[in-house]
Amino acid sequence: MTDYRSAAADYLATRRAMGYKLVYQGQMLAQFVAYLDTVGAEHLTINHAVDWAKQPSSAKRTWWAVRLSTVRAFARYLSAFDPATEIPPAGLIPAPSHRIVPYIYTDDDIAELLTAAGRLPTVHRADTYQTLIGLVAVTGIREGEAVRLDRDDVDLQQGLLTIRNSKYGKSRQIPVHPSTVEALAGYAHRRDARRYRHDGRQHHHPPSSTSFFTSTTGTRLLRDNVSTVFPRLVRESGLAGSGHHRPPRLHDLRHSFAVNTLIRWYRQGLDVEQRLPLLSTYLGHVAPKSTYWYMTAVPELLELIADRLDAIEVQP
The missing domain is CATH 1.10.443.10 (Intergrase catalytic core)
Structure with a gap:
């Protein structure tokens, strides 16, 4: 029988050494390992993963999907040491995927x-x-x-x-x-x-x-x-x-800072594309593509971008 606790500890240590925090994933994994020990699982199977992921039964499907995703990553790691391990396929518990629209503070x-x-x-x-x-x-x-x-x-x-x-x-x-x-x-x-x-x-x-x-x-x-x-x-x-679909979060101040920085740069006539890596570095992103996630379209920003595009189009 696989020593799931030791395997989970090694898995978390390996991922964290790569820079991943895995705080709540670590807590979930400890719960899943306890479940495997309780049911006396010889090998990690898809049925084990799904049965545990769907607890509690009253939880939202999104929560189930998060739990199953945690198990899936662990199962991939475990399969290298136990070939009998079954890896839950992606999409087994589909969840609606949508970006949370941030609140832009004034x-x-x-x-x-x-x-x-x-x-x-x-x-x-x-x-x-x-x-x-x-x-x-x-x-x-x-x-x-x-x-x-x-x-x-x-x-x-x-x-x-x-x-x-x-x-x-x-x-x-x-x-x-x-x-x-x-x-x-x-x-x-x-x-x-x-x-x-x-x-x-x-x-x-x-x-x-x-x-x-x-x-x-x-x-x-x-x-x-x-x-x-x-x-x-x-x-x-x-x-x-305020009429927003959800209450503003503290994290939305980060989005607001990014958007307002862009607006200021456009107003100053600066080359925004050239300066975007500076904003990315300031925010602690690994690459500018991560910063685009914060570039929520607000009316003023869209207007400034449109004006910039119009100015480019009229150049001889």
Whole structure:
């Protein structure tokens, strides 16, 4: 009988060494391996994969497809060591595939979000979320990249942010505007001057965490908490009822940054195609083709592109 736990551990270690995070896939795979042990599977079969993927039976087909996709990748790896392994074919549990249309924030939208964040309980929490949202809005960095920033990653003298071990294990440095440096410096000063709760009491000392963004207890701000608080800010700012098909996400600020950068370049008459690799590098994409995913068509951007094309066509 195959030692599925060891095989899964080796598989995850191999993929992660290649730069893949596989956070939720790792959790799913652990559950699948436990299932195989429970049913006493001699070999991984398609029936095993499908039976497990369709749990719970009340879940959406999209969720089933995600679970089966995780098993399929593992089965391909396992088949090299156990030829009797059956690899679930693609499309076995078809799921509707569509791109999530991002919400493109206006300046007024961001101002409303910052105002809502300013009403959060405790001064430090409000300050933290205002600064975090503002940073994502003006740099387009990923939510996880912002939360993982350490103090040493924020160079206020050089105006540089160091993004470490991000998607595919890559790191990069990005310059930020002097106004952003000023905002980050102000937050850092206020952060270290505040009292932090500990065991129900407040202590006047700098937080012990190396994290740049901290909680009210001085520890690293958790991404799960950000994912809970931000939808609340969206509702309180009135953006949840904006007529969009779904409430705006924090990640949509990244899309907005990319689109607004293009709009600015077109307005300045710059060669957008030539500069696109710069935007791709800034956003941490492996190639410009990945950046096109963020190029949501908005009326102003379409108008600027059309004007540029018209200008090219009339040239002798």
